[in-house]
Amino acid sequence: MGEFWSTTILNYFIAMGVVLGGSVLGGVGAFFGNDPPMDAMLRLSEQLKIWALVAALGGTFDTIKSFEVHILGGELHQAFQQMIFILSAFFGAHVGTVLIRWLIQGEV
Amino acid sequence: MKSSRRLRLLRMMVTFLFGVLAGSSAMNLLYGKKLDALYLERNILIYRNNEKSREINTLRKDLDRHSEPRFIRRIPVEVDSSDVDNEFVQERIRERVQQILQPFLGKPIHWVKDNPDVVDNMLKDRLLPIQQDKETHHLKVRLKYLVFNGSDEMKIWITVNKNQEKNVSIGRK
Numbered sequence: 001m002g003e004f005w006s007t008t009i010l011n012y013f014i015a016m017g018v019v020l021g022g023s024v025l026g027g028v029g030a031f032f033g034n035d036p037p038m039d040a041m042l043r044l045s046e047q048l049k050i051w052a053l054v055a056a057l058g059g060t061f062d063t064i065k066s067f068e069v070h071i072l073g074g075e076l077h078q079a080f081q082q083m084i085f086i087l088s089a090f091f092g093a094h095v096g097t098v099l100i101r102w103l104i105q106g107e108v
Numbered sequence: 109m110k111s112s113r114r115l116r117l118l119r120m121m122v123t124f125l126f127g128v129l130a131g132s133s134a135m136n137l138l139y140g141k142k143l144d145a146l147y148l149e150r151n152i153l154i155y156r157n158n159e160k161s162r163e164i165n166t167l168r169k170d171l172d173r174h175s176e177p178r179f180i181r182r183i184p185v186e187v188d189s190s191d192v193d194n195e196f197v198q199e200r201i202r203e204r205v206q207q208i209l210q211p212f213l214g215k216p217i218h219w220v221k222d223n224p225d226v227v228d229n230m231l232k233d234r235l236l237p238i239q240q241d242k243e244t245h246h247l248k249v250r251l252k253y254l255v256f257n258g259s260d261e262m263k264i265w266i267t268v269n270k271n272q273e274k275n276v277s278i279g280r281k
Contacts, residue, residue, distance in 0.1 A: 027140060028132045036147040038140040103137070 004081060011056040011085050012092035018052035019045055019096030038104045045100035049093045056089035178217045181260035183209050188252055188267040197245065200238050201268055205231065205249065209264070217256055227254055227264065235271060246271045 023045040030040030057063045063082060070078040185202040192198055208230060212220065220227060228251045238245045253265040 024133045024136070025129065027136050028129070031132075031136055031143065036144040037136050038144040039147075041140070104140075 004084075008084060008088045011089040012095075015052040015056040015089040015092030016096040018055045019048050019093050020099065022048045022052075023096075023100045041100055042104050045097045049097055052093035052096065053086070053089045056092065057086060178259040180212050180215055180217055180220070180262045182262070183212060184261065184263045185209075186263070186265045188265060190267070191270050192247065192268045197238055197247075198268075201236060201247065201249070201266075204236050204238070205264070205266060208234070212262065217259075217262070220254075220262060221256070224254065227251055231266060 023041045026044040027037040027041040031037045054060055063086065067079055067082055070076070070082065183206055185205045187198045187201050189198055192201070209227065212227070231249050231251045234249045235246045236249055238247055248269045248271050250267045250269070251264060252267045255263045257263055
């Protein structure tokens with residue numbers, strides 16, 4: 001049970017970190033590239049959401065494979081756990097995106 | 109010993125890089141909005157500048173088109189008939205003056221505009237021999253007004269006076 005919750009929390013923060021870190025450092029890169037940084041951060045936060053999910057789960061192929069194995073093997077609670085991990089990563093990525101949006105919110 | 113020194117150096121470099129990243133991120137977050145506003149303003153100004161340049165080019169082309177040389181195609185003549193009231197004589201005077209000013213037909217208008225005394229000199233105190241009723245009348249002609257109408261007409265007003273010399277008469281109705 002402990003491993004389940006630690007993996008869930010880890011996925012959440014990894015996904016959030018990918019979005020936040022990628023957006024903030026992408027903004028720094030946009031500044032050096034003569035582009036508006038806040039605008040770049042906003043775009044990147046949306047684009048990185050899916051990649052944050054993938055990074056948190058450790059790849060898409062493994063997750064889907066384990067899904068298949070657990071469902072076909074009748075281990076539905078394992079499949080449910082995988083689902084929770086995916087949802088946790090998704091929420092982490094989403095919270096990161098929302099934080100970036102709140103940060104940049106306001107008139108330019 | 110060497111390896112621990114190298115490790116320390118590496119850690120310092122990495123810490124420094126992290127510090128640079130953290131500092132640039134913080135500065136970006138603090139001044140990002142202002143930077144975005146300046147970028148937006150710059151783009152708007154570039155767009156407006158391009159628009160104005162296009163407008164200037166269009167106006168320049170229009171100006172060039174209008175400043176193309178205009179040529180004199182017609183020279184109507186009006187006679188000031190203080191001394192001459194016979195219309196036939198006036199008509200002959202008009203014909204004679206138009207003949208005299210024929211060289212100006214087809215010439216650019218600015219030619220006369222730049223040298224207005226040319227027309228005056230051509231007509232100044234000129235004696236026109238006008239034939240009427242088997243008599244020859246000598247009339248003195250002088251330029252009164254010169255006006256440019258439209259893009260191809262040079263209208264002139266002339267005064268006609270009888271010649272004060274002997275053996276001259278003016279036709280009457």
